[in-house]
Structures are given as structure tokens and as C-alpha cells.
Amino acid sequence: MSPRPVVTGIGVVAPSGIGADTHWKTVLAGENRIGRITLFEPDRYPTTLAGEVPDFDATRYADNRRLVQTDRWTHLGFAAARLALADAGLPEVAGNPYGYAVTLASSSGGNLFGQRELQRLWSQPSRTVGAYQSIAWFYAASVGQVSIHHQFKGPCGVLVAEAAGALDSLAHAARIIRRGTPVVIAGGTECPLSPYALACQMRNGLLSASDDPERAYRPFDVAASGYVPAEGGAVFVVEDLEHALARGVTTIYGEIAGWGATHDGRHTGQVGPVDPTQYARSMRLALDRAGCAPEQVDVVFPDALGVPRYDRSEATALRTVFGPDTPPVTTQKPLIGRAHQGGSALDAANALLALRHRVLPPTAGLDQPAPGCDLNFVRRTREHPVNAALVGARGFDGFNSSVLIRAYPTTGELPGQRTGDDR
Template structure:
């Protein structure tokens, strides 16, 4: 069976555009959580977000493409371009039918959709862009990436909220193992507009704090919700043998995956996160002791953090493995979160350093975890990434160095 490896990383997040800028900022502990600037959020109960600042799509994309696409798709196209460049693909390395796309979606093109709906109500249907037919759709990133790079192999989109990004990369791995040599995979979100913000606020789990250093503090005493953000990452997932044959640099191997659903609340049964971790480890053929770090989901509420800590401690033992939540620097990115955590994990394995959880001096004792709050140097042969989504989605992915 083909081995799926990652050969290219493209990151677009609030604290860094491009994977090396993002990595350097992460090791410095640079947080990009600020007051929302893309619209006036003063009347909402939550007012903080991780925003990407200086992004001008016209500097990266053809002018004709910009009015056709939502900001999330523009970011996805740029991140995919960076990932492919990072993978060092020469023209003609693969036929178009040998390359696919697997992305995750959550909100879709909310900003584009809001703008066109405003035109509909204020000016009439003749003023609505024809591109509204697809620019809002959660599957549009897969379509636009495949068109731009002539990728006609197996492609698709997965929807699982925060867990969806890992699910999309897991699907990329499955397609590689079935014979597709290369798949661009990841997730990207950008819904920082009144339409998207209202949808987020309605969930009731956003932090309403205004102190950027105190609003999003997973695993801290009295954690009170999370801060959302925009951005994500695209990865080049490639057949290991084909990648080595063309002399590609390999960041790591997608060693194991697990996905579960939580039972309905009325059943009062055990949540599914621990089983997802155990399934991923079994798929990777690794014992828990082989994992050098866990990149936690870090929902940021006491109940959710307690559930996650219980799952981690149940598999590894209390305090037995370093745990980090570097998304405290970017905010929770929904479908973009898992792929960004994978990028952090791959770069951590490359450089032997775990990025920190910022704004949390230490984990509350009730969680019993070894939370990394400063960059920690450690040789890493394997890393575990966790993601959880609204509605009971759980995903876990094990990355390992090549042996």
C-alpha cells in the first residue's frame, strides 16, 4: 500500500503568511488576536478575532479571478500555490489525472454571499453577481484549486466543522493509498463579516472578553470560550515512493487517522475523542509512548477542555506527554484549524521544538496535563493532532518522521 507523505506546506494565518514566517512568529509567541477590524463588531457580545492583516488578493491572483471569489477562496488559492512551490514540483511531474484536491469547508463564502444578498435587497436581482452561484459554496475551494492547477484526479470536500480539516487530509491519504500520486489538501476559513459573525455568536461559545491576553485560554482555570480566526493551510500529500523518486524533501508521513462521533447527549455515554486517538495510534502501529507531543483542539470551555484532557490522560497517562495549543495565537479556524496544526506539527518534528500555548501561564490542576507554555526543545519522532467540531465530530491524526 502506498505511503502518504507531506512534501509541501502553504500557510495563511493571522500571525504569518507563508510557512516560515508563520513558524518564526509561532516560536516567538506572536499572537494576532485583536479587536475585529473587518467590520464594526461593537454591538456584538464578542469582539475579538484572529484577522489576517495585509492581504491583497490582486497581488497574488489574476485580476479576473478576484471578483469571482470569496476571501476564503483567495486565501486557499494562495496557500495552495505556496504549498506546491514548497514541494518543488517541476512542470509535467504528474499528469493532470494523477493529481487531486481534498479540502474541508465549514462556513463557506459568507462574505461574498452577504455582499450579494445586500445587492439583491437594495438594488434588485439584476445587480447580483453570476458568481454567487458558486462563490458561497463550501466546496468551491476544491473546485478553484483543481481548475487553477489542472488537477483532474479524485477530488472532493468534507464538512465536519473544526474536525473537517483533519478529515480532508485523511481523505487525501486514502486517495494516495488508492493510487493517486498527489493530492492538495487542507482547509481555509474567512467569515469575519456580520453574516458570519452572527452565525458564530449564536453558538454561545465565543469568548466575550475584551482583553486580548485573557479572552482565549484553553485548559486555564475558568476558561470562558474561544476566539475565532480566519485562515488555514494547504498541504501537498504525495505518494512516498514517487516523491523520493523525484528527489522531493519530505516533512513527514501521515501515519494514522481516526474519526468518531460523540453519542447523543441523552445517552450519557463516553465521548468519542479517546477512541479516535486510539484508532489513529492503532492505524499508525504506534504505542502511545512513541508520541512526543499532542496538538490539542483547545475548545476553550471548561466542559470541552475537561473532556479533551480526560481523553489525552486516558491514552497517555496524566502529564505523560507534552500538550500544546498554539492556535491561541491565531484563534480557532474551523476547517482550517486541523491543517494548521499539522503544519505546526511537521515543522516541530523538523526542528525539534514544540510551539507554545500563549496567554496560559499553566494548565489548571484539574486537567492534569503537561501544557507547553514556552517553546520546548525536544526530539520528535511522532506527533498527534486532535480536532473536534460542533455536533460531535472527533478526528485524530498521527504524523511520524520517515524511518
């Protein structure tokens, strides 16, 4: 029997709070945490709102020697990884370092650190940058620093697919476990909140220009006008089931049962139609690899970009896979913003927590669905048996990823359980 990858620890560092429990309470209560950007003065930009992690003290999660070498994005990763390890009941430094791997997602890299050093380069007579500029901005910095910090020396790597990356990292973690490494740190964090990073995002033409935190980010709604950027994300301990049971683990959030990744083969533009074909195919691949029929899916956590043509395309993809009567659909991004790969990691955390607590969190930012976006939205927090959750994400420039997460049964196997499939 092929090893089964299960999630035994969740670490959340997000605008919704620090720690999975705090985050989950915010989500269930529907509390909006979007506000005016404070990491820099945003008045000169059309976008002034974002989701920022409140009261974050990086010194609680790493020593100053590592902090001065790294960007806030990596600081958030240090915190989320430590929280995930503690939640899983695992040591921070492994006795067998080659039995632990790190595979995190990344997209924009160390923006705040790079901004500071470039300003220093061009504004001072010395025309120099700090010694750590060459590594702090690098897209693989968080993977490298987390693996060094915890001395995890198994097969490590970074997944780069914008928002789809965190789901790719979960899929890759499952593959690593099936190849013999018992513990993998997966997920992703992000901090795209610097003048340079915001200017880069503005070029895509998809950012919301609203100054009302309650109305700025409204996926699938008639008032949808773009997304709100955010920092943060989630990190997971993905573990071989037998390894987890042998050490007496008490909580298994769910099993990574299937995944699919496809590509549209086209650039993300400001205008024009959005083809749902490959996104729908990624969902079908995830269901097929999990041995899960569409009617067995209990909830979908969508990408929810908040751009009308992308929302319509996503709704079409869901109806293509599930038919006109889709499973319950819910998104919490309007509460906290879109944190690129950190956002899809938070969607995966929400799916795992929904499985664990058998509760569906309400859809945020939705009053009236836009034409073509009529789905089975969750309108209020409600208890609901959740055995299978599908998480979808679309990365800019054509990346599509889907992951099927199945509840870990207390007795026997769930219908359709497939083993030994390492496609």
C-alpha cells in the same frame, strides 16, 4: 508494500503570517496576533476580536477573473495552495493532471461574498444578486476553484466536519495516495468573519466576549471563557513517498501514519456535560492504524476550544488514552484564534514543523490550568526529539478526528512501522 503518504509541501496563510517560515517564527516567539475585527465594524456585537491575516493581497496568488468569482475564504486557499506547491518544488500546472487530486475541508463557505450579495438583494430596487453568488458561497468552491486553477483532475472532494475537517482531509489524502494517485492537495482555509457568520457563531454560546486580545482565548486555563474566531489555515502537498524520492525531493516533513474519525451522536449545546468517549476512541484508532504505542507519542496538539467543559472533556480523553502522565501537550490557537477547519490544518502544520525542526513550541494562553485540565503542557520553546505527533480536533455537533504524523526516517524504519493498512 502499500504507498506511503508523506507531506512534501506546506502553505500557511494565517494571522501568524504568510508562509510556513513566518508562521513558525511567530509560533515559537509566542506572539499574539489577535486584534479588533477590521473586515467589518464589530461594535454592535459582543465579540469584537478575531484573528485576521495581515497584509493579504489576493492578486498575488490568482488572476482577477478568478478572484471576482470567489470569496476571501477561497482567496486564502489559492494562496496556501500556491505556497505549498512552491515549497514542494512542484509545478503549478501538472504535466499529468490526473496524477494530482484536491481534497480540502470546508464548513461555513463564502461568508463575505454571500453577505455582500444578500445586502444587495434586499437594499436595492433591482432585487438582484451577482452571477457568481450561486458558486462563491458553496462549501465546495475552494476545492473546485483550486482544481480548475491548477488543472488538477484526479479524484477531488470536500470534507465537511467543522474543525475536524482538515484532519479528515489529510486522512482522505492518504487513502487517495494508497489507491494510486501520487499527489494530493489537502488541508483547509476559512474566513468566518462577516456580520452574518459572526451572528451564526454567536448562537452556539461558545464565543469569548473579552475585549483583551491577550486574555480572550485561554484553553485549559482557569480564566477560559470561550474561543476567538479567526480566518486562515494551511494547505499541504501530500505525496506518495516513491514519487517524491523519484523526483529528488529534498524535504519530507513527515508521514501521515494513522487516523481515526468518530462521532458523538449529539448536538453541541450551550450547557451540559461533554462525553470524551468517542474523541478518545478517534485517538486510539489513529495510534492503532499507525502501529504506534501511546508511549511512543512525543507531542499532542489538542483541539483546545477554550470552553471549560470542553477543555475538561478533552483532558479526560487524553488521560484515557495516555494515562495520567500524558505526552507534552501544546496549542497555539490562543495566538491566532480558532479558524474552524483552518485551525486544525494549522495544528497539523505545527506538528509537521515540530517534527522537521525537532522543537516543541510553547503552549499559549495558559497561566494556571483549570481543575481537571492538568496536563503535561509545554511551557517554553525547547528542543526535543519529535518522532511522532498526534493532532486532535473536535467539530461542532459531534465530529471527532485524530491524525498521527510520524517523522520520515533518514535510515531504516521507525519502531512499530506498519505497511499495507488501508482501513
